[in-house]
Amino acid sequence: MIGNLIIISSPSGGGKGTLIREVLRTTPDITFSVSYTTREMRAGEKDGREYFFVDVERFKDLIAAGEFLEYAEVHGNYYGTSRSQVNDLTSSGKDVLLEVDVQGAKNLLASVPDAVSIFVLPPSFPTLETRLRLRATESSGDLQVRLRNSFSEILEYDKFRFAVVNDDLETAVEEMRTIIRSERHRTNRQNTAFKAILDSFDAAKHRFEKEPN
Ligand code: ADP
Numbered sequence: 626m627i628g629n630l631i632i633i634s635s636p637s638g639g640g641k642g643t644l645i646r647e648v649l650r651t652t653p654d655i656t657f658s659v660s661y662t663t664r665e666m667r668a669g670e671k672d673g674r675e676y677f678f679v680d681v682e683r684f685k686d687l688i689a690a691g692e693f694l695e696y697a698e699v700h701g702n703y704y705g706t707s708r709s710q711v712n713d714l715t716s717s718g719k720d721v722l723l724e725v726d727v728q729g730a731k732n733l734l735a736s737v738p739d740a741v742s743i744f745v746l747p748p749s750f751p752t753l754e755t756r757l758r759l760r761a762t763e764s765s766g767d768l769q770v771r772l773r774n775s776f777s778e779i780l781e782y783d784k785f786r787f788a789v790v791n792d793d794l795e796t797a798v799e800e801m802r803t804i805i806r807s808e809r810h811r812t813n814r815q816n817t818a819f820k821a822i823l824d825s826f827d828a829a830k831h832r833f834e835k836e837p838n
Contacts (some may be wrong), residue, residue, distance in 0.1 A: 634730035635745035636775035638757035
Protein backbone atom coordinates (compact mmCIF):
# COMPACT_ATOMS: atom_id res chain seq x y z
CA MET A 626 0.00 0.00 0.00
CA ILE A 627 1.14 3.54 -0.75
CA GLY A 628 1.61 5.73 2.35
CA ASN A 629 -0.14 9.07 2.79
CA LEU A 630 1.70 12.29 2.02
CA ILE A 631 1.03 14.63 4.95
CA ILE A 632 1.83 18.29 4.42
CA ILE A 633 2.43 20.31 7.61
CA SER A 634 2.50 24.06 7.15
CA SER A 635 2.37 27.25 9.21
CA PRO A 636 3.82 30.73 9.34
CA SER A 637 7.44 30.72 10.50
CA GLY A 638 7.46 30.06 14.26
CA GLY A 639 4.03 28.42 14.23
CA GLY A 640 5.64 25.24 15.54
CA LYS A 641 5.68 22.87 12.56
CA GLY A 642 9.27 21.74 13.20
CA THR A 643 8.56 21.07 16.87
CA LEU A 644 5.30 19.24 16.19
CA ILE A 645 6.85 17.10 13.46
CA ARG A 646 9.71 16.09 15.75
CA GLU A 647 7.25 15.02 18.46
CA VAL A 648 4.91 13.19 16.08
CA LEU A 649 7.86 11.27 14.55
CA ARG A 650 9.10 10.34 18.01
CA THR A 651 5.74 9.00 19.19
CA THR A 652 3.95 7.61 16.12
CA PRO A 653 4.87 4.28 14.49
CA ASP A 654 4.98 3.75 10.72
CA ILE A 655 5.64 7.35 9.91
CA THR A 656 8.65 9.01 8.38
CA PHE A 657 9.89 12.43 7.25
CA SER A 658 10.86 13.63 3.80
CA VAL A 659 13.90 15.89 3.99
CA SER A 660 13.59 19.02 1.84
CA TYR A 661 16.30 21.17 0.31
CA THR A 662 17.02 24.74 1.38
CA THR A 663 19.53 27.50 0.69
CA ARG A 664 19.05 29.05 4.14
CA GLU A 665 21.83 28.95 6.76
CA MET A 666 22.01 25.88 8.96
CA ARG A 667 20.95 26.66 12.57
CA ALA A 668 22.80 25.52 15.68
CA GLY A 669 21.74 21.95 16.46
CA GLU A 670 20.66 21.18 12.89
CA LYS A 671 22.33 18.47 10.82
CA ASP A 672 22.66 18.31 7.04
CA GLY A 673 20.34 15.59 5.75
CA ARG A 674 18.21 15.50 8.92
CA GLU A 675 16.18 18.76 9.06
CA TYR A 676 17.12 19.78 5.49
CA PHE A 677 19.69 19.19 2.81
CA PHE A 678 21.56 22.49 2.98
CA VAL A 679 22.75 23.55 -0.49
CA ASP A 680 23.95 26.75 -2.16
CA VAL A 681 21.88 28.64 -4.72
CA GLU A 682 23.86 27.22 -7.66
CA ARG A 683 23.22 23.61 -6.60
CA PHE A 684 19.57 24.45 -5.94
CA LYS A 685 19.20 25.76 -9.49
CA ASP A 686 20.80 22.58 -10.87
CA LEU A 687 18.23 20.55 -8.95
CA ILE A 688 15.40 22.68 -10.40
CA ALA A 689 16.77 22.03 -13.90
CA ALA A 690 17.02 18.29 -13.17
CA GLY A 691 13.32 18.20 -12.20
CA GLU A 692 14.12 17.05 -8.65
CA PHE A 693 11.48 19.26 -7.01
CA LEU A 694 7.85 18.35 -6.56
CA GLU A 695 7.51 22.05 -5.72
CA TYR A 696 9.87 24.82 -4.74
CA ALA A 697 9.43 28.39 -3.60
CA GLU A 698 11.48 31.39 -2.56
CA VAL A 699 10.39 32.32 0.94
CA HIS A 700 11.80 34.93 3.32
CA GLY A 701 14.68 35.39 0.83
CA ASN A 702 15.71 31.71 0.72
CA TYR A 703 14.83 28.82 -1.57
CA TYR A 704 13.00 25.75 -0.25
CA GLY A 705 12.21 22.67 -2.35
CA THR A 706 10.49 19.32 -1.84
CA SER A 707 12.38 16.28 -3.13
CA ARG A 708 10.31 14.37 -5.65
CA SER A 709 12.46 11.23 -5.46
CA GLN A 710 12.34 11.06 -1.64
CA VAL A 711 8.58 11.55 -1.46
CA ASN A 712 8.02 8.86 -4.09
CA ASP A 713 10.45 6.36 -2.54
CA LEU A 714 9.09 6.82 0.99
CA THR A 715 5.38 6.71 0.14
CA SER A 716 6.01 3.65 -2.09
CA SER A 717 7.52 1.88 0.92
CA GLY A 718 4.03 2.10 2.50
CA LYS A 719 4.91 4.56 5.25
CA ASP A 720 3.07 7.81 5.85
CA VAL A 721 5.40 10.67 4.99
CA LEU A 722 5.46 14.01 6.81
CA LEU A 723 6.54 17.04 4.87
CA GLU A 724 7.35 20.43 6.43
CA VAL A 725 6.50 23.13 3.94
CA ASP A 726 6.11 26.91 4.12
CA VAL A 727 2.66 28.24 3.30
CA GLN A 728 3.47 29.25 -0.29
CA GLY A 729 5.09 25.88 -1.03
CA ALA A 730 2.14 24.03 0.52
CA LYS A 731 -0.30 25.85 -1.74
CA ASN A 732 1.74 24.87 -4.81
CA LEU A 733 1.98 21.30 -3.60
CA LEU A 734 -1.75 20.99 -2.91
CA ALA A 735 -2.45 22.05 -6.47
CA SER A 736 -0.20 19.30 -7.89
CA VAL A 737 -0.91 16.58 -5.27
CA PRO A 738 -4.61 17.07 -4.37
CA ASP A 739 -4.72 13.70 -2.53
CA ALA A 740 -2.18 14.85 0.04
CA VAL A 741 -3.37 15.26 3.63
CA SER A 742 -2.78 18.87 4.60
CA ILE A 743 -2.56 20.25 8.14
CA PHE A 744 -2.20 23.94 8.94
CA VAL A 745 -0.68 24.84 12.32
CA LEU A 746 -1.89 28.09 13.93
CA PRO A 747 -0.15 29.75 16.86
CA PRO A 748 -2.64 30.69 19.62
CA SER A 749 -2.15 34.42 18.88
CA PHE A 750 0.15 36.85 17.12
CA PRO A 751 1.89 37.94 20.37
CA THR A 752 2.65 34.27 21.16
CA LEU A 753 4.07 33.73 17.66
CA GLU A 754 6.27 36.80 18.06
CA THR A 755 7.49 35.76 21.52
CA ARG A 756 8.28 32.21 20.35
CA LEU A 757 10.21 33.43 17.32
CA ARG A 758 12.17 35.90 19.43
CA LEU A 759 12.96 33.23 22.03
CA ARG A 760 14.04 30.80 19.28
CA ALA A 761 16.64 33.44 18.43
CA THR A 762 17.66 31.83 15.13
CA GLU A 763 17.27 34.86 12.86
CA SER A 764 18.87 38.25 12.58
CA SER A 765 16.46 41.05 13.53
CA GLY A 766 15.96 41.85 9.81
CA ASP A 767 15.04 38.21 9.02
CA LEU A 768 12.75 38.13 12.04
CA GLN A 769 10.90 41.21 10.77
CA VAL A 770 10.41 39.57 7.35
CA ARG A 771 8.98 36.40 8.94
CA LEU A 772 6.61 38.35 11.19
CA ARG A 773 5.50 40.57 8.31
CA ASN A 774 4.83 37.51 6.11
CA SER A 775 2.75 35.89 8.85
CA PHE A 776 -0.13 38.37 8.36
CA SER A 777 -0.99 37.05 4.90
CA GLU A 778 0.09 33.44 5.62
CA ILE A 779 -2.31 33.03 8.57
CA LEU A 780 -5.26 33.77 6.26
CA GLU A 781 -4.47 30.69 4.17
CA TYR A 782 -5.58 28.20 6.86
CA ASP A 783 -8.82 27.36 5.05
CA LYS A 784 -6.99 26.00 1.97
CA PHE A 785 -5.94 23.05 4.16
CA ARG A 786 -7.99 19.94 4.98
CA PHE A 787 -7.19 20.18 8.74
CA ALA A 788 -6.02 22.84 11.17
CA VAL A 789 -4.48 22.49 14.63
CA VAL A 790 -3.83 25.24 17.19
CA ASN A 791 -0.38 24.86 18.73
CA ASP A 792 -1.05 26.19 22.23
CA ASP A 793 -0.30 23.30 24.58
CA LEU A 794 2.28 21.16 22.77
CA GLU A 795 1.06 17.76 24.03
CA THR A 796 -2.52 18.56 22.98
CA ALA A 797 -1.45 19.68 19.50
CA VAL A 798 0.69 16.56 19.02
CA GLU A 799 -2.22 14.32 20.04
CA GLU A 800 -4.50 16.14 17.58
CA MET A 801 -1.99 15.62 14.77
CA ARG A 802 -1.73 11.91 15.62
CA THR A 803 -5.53 11.64 15.55
CA ILE A 804 -5.70 13.20 12.07
CA ILE A 805 -2.95 10.91 10.75
CA ARG A 806 -4.62 7.82 12.20
CA SER A 807 -8.06 8.78 10.83
CA GLU A 808 -6.69 9.23 7.34
CA ARG A 809 -5.30 5.69 7.46
CA HIS A 810 -8.87 4.44 7.91
CA ARG A 811 -10.34 5.96 4.77
CA THR A 812 -12.08 3.14 2.93
CA ASN A 813 -10.28 3.79 -0.35
CA ARG A 814 -6.92 3.35 1.42
CA GLN A 815 -7.80 -0.09 2.72
CA ASN A 816 -8.78 -2.04 -0.39
CA THR A 817 -5.58 -4.09 -0.31
CA ALA A 818 -5.74 -4.67 3.43
CA PHE A 819 -9.36 -5.89 3.18
CA LYS A 820 -8.73 -8.34 0.35
CA ALA A 821 -8.18 -11.32 2.69
CA ILE A 822 -11.39 -10.51 4.59
CA LEU A 823 -13.42 -10.26 1.38
CA ASP A 824 -11.81 -13.49 0.09
CA SER A 825 -13.00 -15.30 3.22
CA PHE A 826 -16.57 -14.21 2.45
CA ASP A 827 -16.15 -15.34 -1.14
CA ALA A 828 -14.92 -18.76 0.00
CA ALA A 829 -17.93 -19.26 2.31
CA LYS A 830 -20.61 -17.92 -0.03
CA HIS A 831 -21.41 -21.22 -1.82
CA ARG A 832 -22.67 -22.70 1.47
CA PHE A 833 -25.49 -20.16 1.52
CA GLU A 834 -26.40 -20.02 -2.12
CA LYS A 835 -29.40 -22.39 -1.82
CA GLU A 836 -32.64 -20.72 -0.73
CA PRO A 837 -33.53 -21.79 2.82
CA ASN A 838 -36.55 -24.18 3.00
P1 ADP B 1 8.44 26.54 12.76
O1 ADP B 1 9.13 25.24 12.44
O2 ADP B 1 7.01 26.56 12.36
O3 ADP B 1 9.18 27.76 12.27
P2 ADP B 1 9.29 25.93 15.50
O4 ADP B 1 8.90 24.51 15.63
O5 ADP B 1 10.74 26.24 15.29
O6 ADP B 1 8.41 26.68 14.37
O7 ADP B 1 8.74 26.69 16.80
C1 ADP B 1 9.05 28.05 17.03
C2 ADP B 1 9.55 28.22 18.48
O8 ADP B 1 8.44 28.02 19.36
C3 ADP B 1 10.61 27.18 18.87
O9 ADP B 1 11.59 27.81 19.68
C4 ADP B 1 9.82 26.15 19.68
O10 ADP B 1 10.61 25.54 20.67
C5 ADP B 1 8.69 26.98 20.29
N1 ADP B 1 7.43 26.23 20.42
C6 ADP B 1 6.82 25.48 19.46
N2 ADP B 1 5.66 24.97 19.91
C7 ADP B 1 5.50 25.41 21.17
C8 ADP B 1 4.49 25.23 22.18
N3 ADP B 1 3.38 24.49 21.97
N4 ADP B 1 4.66 25.84 23.38
C9 ADP B 1 5.75 26.60 23.62
N5 ADP B 1 6.75 26.81 22.72
C10 ADP B 1 6.63 26.22 21.51
